[in-house]
Every structure is written in structure tokens, then in C-alpha cells.
Amino acid sequence: MRKSAVIAxxxxxxxxxxxxxxxxxxxxxxxxATGDAELAAAARAAVDGPEGHRGLAVALIDGGRIRTAGLxxxxxxxxPVESDTPFEIGSVTKVLTGMLLATRxxxxxxxxxxxLGTTWPQVTGPAHEVTLAELASHRSGLPRISITSVRDWxxxxxxxxTAGNPxxxxxxxxxxxATDEHGPGDGRGRVNYSNLGTALLGQALAAxxxxxxxxxxxxxxxxxxxxxxxxxxxxxxxxPSGRAQGARTSGRTADPWTGAGYAPAGIxxxxxxxxxxxxxxxxxxxxxxxxxxxxxxFVDDEHTRVGYGWFTTRHGDREITWHNxxxxxxxxxxxxxxxxxxxxxxxxxxxxxVEPVGLRLLGVPQERAGATxxxxxxWVGVALALLFTFIGGLSLLGSAVRPVLDRLTxxxxxxxxxxxxxxxxxxxDWSVVPGWLWPAGLGLSAAGLALVAYRWxxxxxxxxxxxxxxxxxxxxxxxxxxxxxAALLS
Numbered sequence: 276m277r278k279s280a281v282i283a284x285x286x287x288x289x290x291x292x293x294x295x296x297x298x299x300x301x302x303x304x305x306x307x308a309t310g311d312a313e314l315a316a317a318a319r320a321a322v323d324g325p326e327g328h329r330g331l332a333v334a335l336i337d338g339g340r341i342r343t344a345g346l347x348x349x350x351x352x353x354x355p356v357e358s359d360t361p362f363e364i365g366s367v368t369k370v371l372t373g374m375l376l377a378t379r380x381x382x383x384x385x386x387x388x389x390x391l392g393t394t395w396p397q398v399t400g401p402a403h404e405v406t407l408a409e410l411a412s413h414r415s416g417l418p419r420i421s422i423t424s425v426r427d428w429x430x431x432x433x434x435x436x437t438a439g440n441p442x443x444x445x446x447x448x449x450x451x452x453a454t455d456e457h458g459p460g461d462g463r464g465r466v467n468y469s470n471l472g473t474a475l476l477g478q479a480l481a482a483x484x485x486x487x488x489x490x491x492x493x494x495x496x497x498x499x500x501x502x503x504x505x506x507x508x509x510x511x512x513x514x515p516s517g518r519a520q521g522a523r524t525s526g527r528t529a530d531p532w533t534g535a536g537y538a539p540a541g542i543x544x545x546x547x548x549x550x551x552x553x554x555x556x557x558x559x560x561x562x563x564x565x566x567x568x569x570x571x572x573f574v575d576d577e578h579t580r581v582g583y584g585w586f587t588t589r590h591g592d593r594e595i596t597w598h599n600x601x602x603x604x605x606x607x608x609x610x611x612x613x614x615x616x617x618x619x620x621x622x623x624x625x626x627x628x629v630e631p632v633g634l635r636l637l638g639v640p641q642e643r644a645g646a647t648x649x650x651x652x653x654w655v656g657v658a659l660a661l662l663f664t665f666i667g668g669l670s671l672l673g674s675a676v677r678p679v680l681d682r683l684t685x686x687x688x689x690x691x692x693x694x695x696x697x698x699x700x701x702x703x704d705w706s707v708v709p710g711w712l713w714p715a716g717l718g719l720s721a722a723g724l725a726l727v728a729y730r731w732x733x734x735x736x737x738x739x740x741x742x743x744x745x746x747x748x749x750x751x752x753x754x755x756x757x758x759x760x761a762a763l764l765s
Contacts, residue, residue, distance in 0.1 A: 477539020521604020656704020
């Protein structure tokens with residue numbers, strides 16, 4: 276086995292060295308900045324570290340003055356972030372939907388205790404009895420999203436794996452149909468975050484007004500505030516020009532989340548730091564349409580209360596009204612302190628959280644603002660990187676040195692020895708784990724492949740006691756490895 280060991284060692288070294296050229300590279304906040312230099316410096320100082328961020332757009336509202344700045348890159352090409360660069364804002368849209376409810380209540384069109392079925396008569400299923408106020412405050416008892424079949428679960432898992440759009444195909448009809456499957460559960464009356472609930476609220480208000488949700492929101496909230504850059508993309512053709520490019524902390528580019536059904540909950544909406552600063556300034560001052568939505572009406576936990584969309588949280592002696600938003604490749608945060616009128620907007624184009632940056636800019640002490648979270652919790656990102664990077668190579672090496680080995684087993688192990696490193700490359704949080712570990716794992720896989728190749732001529736095709744069973748198992752395994760590989764290379 277001395278010659279085979281040399282072959283495996285050389286193959287591993289060569290593959291490892293080659294792997295350095297394509298090893299995972301986490302997004303990193305570059306030094307370039309635009310806009311207000313003082314604010315840019317303050318925002319950079321509020322960031323825990325450059326790893327995991329690519330670009331940030333920030334706005335600070337203080338004393339009636341709005342200042343904006345951009346940090347880092349809006350895309351892989353290195354174009355700078357500007358104050359008018361569009362970002363996906365995700366669930367920040369929920370405050371707009373809550374404010375839309377408040378404007379409709381002020382106009383006498385609806386009442387907070389009107390039911391969903393009354394407001395949207397096409398809703399006749401179990402969810403018809405929840406009220407508009409319950410939907411706006413996440414107290415309806417409805418699930419976070421509508422999942423009614425194995426297909427729904429599979430789609431959700433697939434898009435998480437490939438950084439795709441989990442809301443594709445979820446139009447208004449699908450949202451209404453979800454009310455036939457879901458009703459208020461045991462959690463009704465308690466705050467339990469629900470994208471489905473907010474989506475139903477927005478679509479119901481639109482149905483009651485005889486128009487579409489984006490048209491109603493624009494008429495009642497966006498246009499009066501001059502928020503012309505806040506737009507909905509229901510498909511890729513409607514994405515705004517000059518937009519930021521979203522990415523995961525693994526470095527993988529994320530697909531935009533587009534759609535119509537979940538739009539009131541934050542799917543498909545894009546905005547800029549400038550536009551959202553107008554929203555925050557007017558809401559903090561109480562002059563925005565539907566500003567009453569900011570009022571904390573219901574208890575979430577010992578530190579947080581919720582109004583219509585807006586949350587209000589106490590940080591020591593500071594009380595901040597806020598909302599965040601996260602999509603596959605973006606993070607957003609808007610917040611203000613009513614006592615001082617000071618407000619902030621922070622938009623990022625990776626799935627690394629930006630809430631602590633916003634809180635620090637509002638003056639919340641660092642120990643109360645917390646650390647910047649990753650899109651996945653740090654230990655999960657580390658586990659995925661290490662497990663998938665090394666498990667394929669180690670498994671193949673273990674098979675390759677076994678005295679009893681056949682070609683089918685070796686072929687299956689070899690396929691996964693290639694698929695697993697790709698999974699590690701795509702899913703690992705490489706802003707936490709050093710990227711050079713991936714070439715090391717690739718080297719292990721190459722060493723295992725070399726050993727199997729060296730023994731190939733002497734191996735039987737199928738050495739199992741029950742050959743057909745081995746054939747079926749290996750066929751399923753190869754199919755799985757090919758599917759995963761194709762998805763990750765697409």
C-alpha cells in the first residue's frame with residue numbers, strides 16, 4: 276500500500292492547493308464610503324467587524340436633520356453603496372402594512388376589531404374569525420407561513436439550500452386559499468410572529484378598498500411621504516436598477532425574494548436609506564399617515580410590546596420603537612427613540628444582522644445593543660462548514676482502505692466525497708470559519724478518490740450478499756449526490 280499512499284498524498288496536496296483558488300470567501304466590508312463622512316465613520320465604528328458584511332447604507336435622523344452614508348460594496352464588482360442604492364427590506368414592510376391599517380381605521384373604512392372574513396368576504400375558512408388588530412400585532416394564532424404539504428416543505432428546504440426564493444408562486448389566490456387550511460391555534464392572543472397573518476391583513480385591506488395592495492399602500496402611505504423609491508418587485512423583470520446584490524455570509528449570491536401574495540409581509544419590497552429615513556422621521560414625529568400604528572398596545576415579553584407592525588423594546592433606560600427585516604441575502608433595521616426624536620436606518624446586502632449597528636447609532640450602549648448576529652447562529656454555520664467539508668473525504672478514505680470494497684460502494688462514496696465539500700462551501704459560515712479549511716477538506720476527498728482509483732481494477736463490481744439491494748441503495752445514493760451537486764453548481 277506504500278505506492279497507493281504516495282498517490283493519495285500527492286493527489287490530496289494537489290487538490291488542496293488548487294482549492295485555494297476557489298475556496299469560500301466571505302463577504303467583507305471594504306473601506307470605501309460615500310455620503311456623510313462623519314456618519315460613515317460612526318457606522319463603521321458600530322460594526323463588530325468587517326467579516327460577513329459587504330455593503331451598508333445608513334441614515335441618521337437627529338434634530339429634524341437627515342444624514343445618509345454608504346459603506347462598502349453594493350455588489351461583487353465593487354460598485355459603492357450610495358444613499359439611493361435599493362436594498363431588499365424584508366419585514367420592514369410590515370410596519371407599512373400596520374400603518375396602512377391605521378390609516379384605514381382613521382378614515383372609518385374599517386375597525387380594528389373587524390374580522391378577516393368581514394373585511395375580505397372571500398375568506399370563509401377557519402381564519403375568517405381573526406381580527407385585523409390581531410393580524411397586525413401577531414396575535415392571531417396563525418402559523419409563520421403556510422405549509423400544507425410535503426411539497427411545501429421540500430420547496431422550503433430546497434430554496435434554503437440553494438439560496439433561492441421560498442415565496443415563488445405564492446400569489447394572492449394562494450394566500451387566500453391558505454385560510455381554508457389554517458385557523459387560529461392555541462397561541463391566539465399571544466404574540467407569535469406570523470408572515471402569513473401580516474400578508475392576510477394587507478391583502479384584506481386591499482380587497483376591502485377594491486384595489487391591489489401595492490396600489491393602496493402607495494396611495495395611503497408611500498406617496499404622502501414622498502417615498503418614490505420604495506417599490507414592489509413581483510418578478511425579476513421589476514427589480515429596481517442600480518440595486519444592491521444580496522449574498523449569504525458563505526459568499527453565495529442569493530436570489531431576490533419576489534412575489535405578490537406575501538408582499539404585505541415583506542416579500543418583494545425594495546427601498547433605500549433615503550426613502551426609509553423619510554418614513555422613520557415622520558413616524559417618530561407623529562406626522563406620518565398611520566403614525567398611530569407605532570403605539571405599543573400588547574405585551575410581547577418583559578422588555579417588548581407591539582403595536583400595529585412596530586415593536587417597542589426597552590434597553591435599560593432607553594425605549595426604542597423598531598422593526599427589522601431579513602431575506603435570503605439582505606438585512607434591514609429601522610428604529611427611533613420617541614423621547615428624543617432620533618432615528619436610524621441600516622440596510623445590509625448579506626444575511627448578517629444589522630440591528631446592533633442601528634442600536635449603537637441611536638446611542639444604546641454596546642453591552643445592551645448586543646453583538647451582530649450571523650444569518651445562521653454562529654455554531655450552526657461552523658458545524659455546517661466543518662461537517663460537510665470533511666465528512667465526504669473522511670468517509671471515502673475509510674472506505675478506500677477497507678480490505679472488503681466493491682466498485683458500487685466506492686462509486687457512491689466518491690460521489691458524496693465531491694458533493695459534501697460543495698455543501699460545505701455553500702452552507703458554511705465562512706465569516707466565522709477560516710476559508711482555508713475548505714481546501715484541506717477537498718484534499719481529503721481527492722486522496723480518497725486516488726486510493727479508490729488505484730484499487731479500481733482489482734475491485735469486484737458488487738460484493739454484497741444481496742446484490743440487488745446494494746444496487747438499489749447505491750442508485751438512490753448516486754441520484755441524491757448528483758441532484759445536490761447540480762443544485763449547488765447552478
